[in-house]
Amino acid sequence: MTETLTLDKPRSPRRPAARRSNFELYSWLFMRLSGLALVVLVLGHLFIMNIVDGGVHRIDFAFVAGRWSSPFWQFWDLLMLWLAQLHGGNGLRTIIDDYARKDTTRFWLKIMLYASMVVILVLGTLVIFTFDPTIA
Amino acid sequence: MPTTASPPTAAAGASRRSGTLYIGDPGMWSWVAHRITGVLTFFFLFVHVLDTALVRVSPAAYNAVIETYKTPLVALLEVGLVGAVLYHALNGIRVMLVDFWSKGPKYQRPMLWSLLGVWLVVMVPGAFFMLQRAATELFGGH
Ligand code: HEM
Numbered sequence A: 001m002t003e004t005l006t007l008d009k010p011r012s013p014r015r016p017a018a019r020r021s022n023f024e025l026y027s028w029l030f031m032r033l034s035g036l037a038l039v040v041l042v043l044g045h046l047f048i049m050n051i052v053d054g055g056v057h058r059i060d061f062a063f064v065a066g067r068w069s070s071p072f073w074q075f076w077d078l079l080m081l082w083l084a085q086l087h088g089g090n091g092l093r094t095i096i097d098d099y100a101r102k103d104t105t106r107f108w109l110k111i112m113l114y115a116s117m118v119v120i121l122v123l124g125t126l127v128i129f130t131f132d133p134t135i136a
Numbered sequence B: 001m002p003t004t005a006s007p008p009t010a011a012a013g014a015s016r017r018s019g020t021l022y023i024g025d026p027g028m029w030s031w032v033a034h035r036i037t038g039v040l041t042f043f044f045l046f047v048h049v050l051d052t053a054l055v056r057v058s059p060a061a062y063n064a065v066i067e068t069y070k071t072p073l074v075a076l077l078e079v080g081l082v083g084a085v086l087y088h089a090l091n092g093i094r095v096m097l098v099d100f101w102s103k104g105p106k107y108q109r110p111m112l113w114s115l116l117g118v119w120l121v122v123m124v125p126g127a128f129f130m131l132q133r134a135a136t137e138l139f140g141g142h
């Protein structure tokens, strides 16, 4: 039995437990759990940024400085950054698997995806932790 | 290679009356839209983290880029983004209900119509507040 999950006897009481890893199961579960958290984090973010108190017209450097002076919003943004990036990146990995026809295309698309995820996660995290409201 | 998010294919439903279980059903289009909105949001996030990173360059650099967010054309794009994210979130909840709630598969279709209803009810006032300022700038207030 190979890694592929065959569904020839879907209702048999026990299926051969020959899968080498449960990665796809955890990834499936992660999409749902992170999605649930992102409902609050991202929809809350969009509401605050676009609707409340003049929306986008009040956003500038001083506004961000005010928000990131609070550990609560720093943590909110950090969590949103990591969950959205991993959730979206994992979703894109699935999409690449679905549409790339050649193994080399698949390989290079995934390298690009993972590289962009690392860049965004590192940069976004650094920006939150090293923010300096008195920068010239 | 099995993937987590592909719609069931026709092969499994060969014995069903129509020959397919899912293809052509509104459920298929809801999945297509879920995929497109997810990718769109991912690409936006890429640009968004880069523009937010300008707060580490200088207040002037950050403010200059944020000014573009306030122009009427970009305001319209923001409404589109909010609409896309809202659809993805609502449909994501529907997907979870189909997966985890015992009656979910039975009600997948009424749940789709309900989420489109909720989407409209949120987006109409949402778009109004987001475009109010742009509309006065363009058409009045002089
Ligand atoms: C047009 C809509 C949006 C506006 C106007 C907006 C505005 C902002 C602003 C002003 C910040 C600076 C930090 C703060 O004040 O909290 C920020 C940060 C952030 N936003 Fe948004 N946002 C929008 C949409 C989104 C969406 C759809 C997502 C998720 C997919 C998102 C994810 C984030 C993340 C992760 C950060 C933290 C960035 C970092 O770590 O450097 N935003 N946003």
Ligand code: HEM
Pocket (backbone or CB within 6 Å): A031, A032, A034, A035, A036, A038, A039, A042, A043, A084, A085, A087, A088, A089, A090, A091, A092, A094, A095, B004, B005, B006, B031, B034, B035, B037, B038, B039, B041, B042, B045, B085, B088, B089, B090, B091, B092, B093, B095, B096
């Ligand atoms: C707002 C709350 C969100 C919820 C409730 C949610 C929910 C979900 C769920 C349940 C899936 C799995 C669908 C399946 O297995 O068939 C999914 C897929 C996906 N999501 Fe989200 N999501 C949210 C936010 C986001 C954000 C912010 C992004 C982008 C950064 C994103 C990008 C994606 C992508 C690219 C996929 C893969 C789509 C596919 O394979 O067809 N999602 N989402």
